[in-house]
Structure formats: C-alpha cells, structure tokens
Amino acid sequence: MPPKILKKISKTGEVESQLTSTSKMANTELIAELPAASGAATLDPALRQVIEEITGNISSVISQKVDILTEMLKSQATEIKVLVGRITDAEDRIAAQEDGLDQATARIKKLEKETLTMAQRIDDIENRGRRKNIRVLGLKEGVEAGPGALKFLEKWLPEFLGVETKSGRIKLERAHRTLAPQPGLIQRPRPMLIRFHNYRDQQQVLEAARRAGSGDQPLMYQNSKIMFFQDFSADTMRRRKGFDAVKRRLREAGIQYSLLYPARLRIIRDGVAKIFNSPMEFMDSLG
Structure with a gap:
C-alpha cells in the first residue's frame, strides 16, 4: 500500500478518536466547573437541576454531531481502503x-536481427544465381529484330568486343530486354539482359568490355554509347547506385577506385587502399 494513503488512513483514525474524547471531556468539564462558577455557596437544587438538564442537552447535541462525523470518517476510511x-x-x-x-x-x-540476416542471405543467393548474367546498356531498340535477341547477341558480342571464339559465337542461354514498356524514339532504350551458358564466357566478355572502354573513347555502336555491367539483385543495385555521386567526385579528382561485391567502395590514394561500406562513411572520412 502506498505510504501516503497509509498515512491518511492513520490520520483519519486519530481524528475519530480525538472527536470522541473531546465529547466526553466537554461533558465532564461543564459539570466540574459548576461549583467553581457559583463560588463557595451551595446552589439551589432547582437551579442545579436546570443546569444539569441544559448540560445534558448540550452533551447530547455534541454526541450526535460527533457520531455523525465518526460515521463519515469510517465511511471515508472504508472507501480509501477500497481505493488502495x-x-x-x-x-x-x-x-x-x-x-x-x-x-x-x-x-x-x-x-x-534474424530477418536482416535472412534478407542478406536471400540477396546473396539471388546474386549468385545472376553470376552468369550481364546487363548491356545503350543498344538501340530493334537492333535485335529479325534473328531475335539470342542469335543476334551470340554473334554480335564477340565481333563487337573482339573476343576470340571457336565458332565465332558465344553460347547464351537467354537474352531479352528488361520488362518495361517500350520507350519512344527519343527515350533511352531498355537494358538488355544476357545469361551466358558458361561463367568463363561471361567473365571474358566483361574483361573485354573493360579493356575496350578504358581509353578516352567510350564503346560506341550505331552512334550510341554501349556499357556492360554485371547483373545484380535490385537491392544490391540500389546500394551500388548510392555510390554514383562519390564515384563522380573521385573521377574528377583523378583518384583510382573500384566497387567491390556486394556494395563496397575501394579507393587507392597515395599508394594506400581504403574500403568504405557506404557513401556516408566515405563523406565522413573527408571531414
């Protein structure tokens, strides 16, 4: 029971006891003071009787009032106990x-924590399933018309990148545009998704694209800039895209960099390599 409420209940009991005691004391003091008020002379019996009747009436009224107050205090004490x-x-x-x-x-x-771990594992599994995939950006809409995207790319890739093959073709499993509405004539063409039959062929194509595009002149086909990228899950691509502004600053500063899997930035400055897990971490390092 809270200390404050206990104190109130105790105080209520004390008030009740004091009221009862006061009533008894009042009656006794009135009777005891009668001889002193009249001096040494003996009171007339009739007068004494009148005084005693008045005193009794006063005592009765006081007792009634005290009883009412006592009942009220008892009721409040009961209510307080219920509330307590x-x-x-x-x-x-x-x-x-x-x-x-x-x-x-x-x-x-x-x-x-477990959900985050599972999401990271699922994303890693999805990325591993895309290891043999690449994305080709810049190929104009309709260049694959006729033979179809698969046959067109099997022959076009080694010819465009100068990759040596036994039959002049690279074996592919699938090839198609991303599932988006066909753009207009002046809009950017949809990326081409390519899945290789062999992982080595995929790596060979990416390496050839890096070598061909490492000079001052970008890869061009039909007056359109062509770019090759490893295919990743949507979440990994979003995280890697977050470094775009950082990469732009590094290129302007002439600082060598690379993106590590899944989404980490590696820079080499003054012969020292540093790795950053997020764009914010890189910005914080600049002070």
Whole structure:
C-alpha cells in the first residue's frame, strides 16, 4: 500500500478518536466547573437541576454531531481502503505489463536481427544465381529484330568486343530486354539482359568490355554509347547506385577506385587502399 494513503488512513483514525474524547471531556468539564462558577455557596437544587438538564442537552447535541462525523470518517476510511486495493492491483498489473513489454521488445529485436540476416542471405543467393548474367546498356531498340535477341547477341558480342571464339559465337542461354514498356524514339532504350551458358564466357566478355572502354573513347555502336555491367539483385543495385555521386567526385579528382561485391567502395590514394561500406562513411572520412 502506498505510504501516503497509509498515512491518511492513520490520520483519519486519530481524528475519530480525538472527536470522541473531546465529547466526553466537554461533558465532564461543564459539570466540574459548576461549583467553581457559583463560588463557595451551595446552589439551589432547582437551579442545579436546570443546569444539569441544559448540560445534558448540550452533551447530547455534541454526541450526535460527533457520531455523525465518526460515521463519515469510517465511511471515508472504508472507501480509501477500497481505493488502495484497486491502486495496488493496478500497480501489479502495470508491473506485469512492463515485464511483458520488456520481453516482447527483446523478442522483436531478435526477430529483426534474424530477418536482416535472412534478407542478406536471400540477396546473396539471388546474386549468385545472376553470376552468369550481364546487363548491356545503350543498344538501340530493334537492333535485335529479325534473328531475335539470342542469335543476334551470340554473334554480335564477340565481333563487337573482339573476343576470340571457336565458332565465332558465344553460347547464351537467354537474352531479352528488361520488362518495361517500350520507350519512344527519343527515350533511352531498355537494358538488355544476357545469361551466358558458361561463367568463363561471361567473365571474358566483361574483361573485354573493360579493356575496350578504358581509353578516352567510350564503346560506341550505331552512334550510341554501349556499357556492360554485371547483373545484380535490385537491392544490391540500389546500394551500388548510392555510390554514383562519390564515384563522380573521385573521377574528377583523378583518384583510382573500384566497387567491390556486394556494395563496397575501394579507393587507392597515395599508394594506400581504403574500403568504405557506404557513401556516408566515405563523406565522413573527408571531414
């Protein structure tokens, strides 16, 4: 029970006791003071009787008032005890809820950690499934018309990049545009998704594209700039794209850099290599 409420109940009992005691004392003091008020002379019996009747009436009125106050105090004390019981019960329930909330919070944090780990594993599995894929940007819409995207790219890739093959073709499993509405004539063409039959062929094509595009002149086909990229999951691509502004600054500063899997920036400055896990981490390093 809260200390303040206990103190109020105790104080109520004290007031009740004091009221009863005051009533008795008032009656006794009135009777005892009668001889002193009349001096040494003996009071007339009739007068004494009148005084005693008046004193009795006063005592009766005081007793009635005290009884009413006593009943009120008893009623309040009962109500306070009921309220104390309810408050104690509420405090116990709140404490139980707080304990349950702490346990639920701990479980939620654990589940969030497990969910993040699972999401990272799923993303890694998806990226591993795309290891033999590349994205080709810049190929105009319709260049693959006729023979189809698969046959066109099997012959076009080695010819365009100068990759040596046994039959003049690179074996592909699938090739198609990204699943988006066909753009207009002045809009950027949709990327071409290519899946190789052999992982080595995919690596050979990417290496040839890097070598061909490492000079001052970009790769061009039909007056359109062509770019080759490793295919990644949507989440990994979003994270890697977050470094675009950083890469632009590094190119302007002439600093060598590379993007590591899945989305980490590696720069070499003054012969020292540094790796950054996010664009914010890189910006913080600049001070």
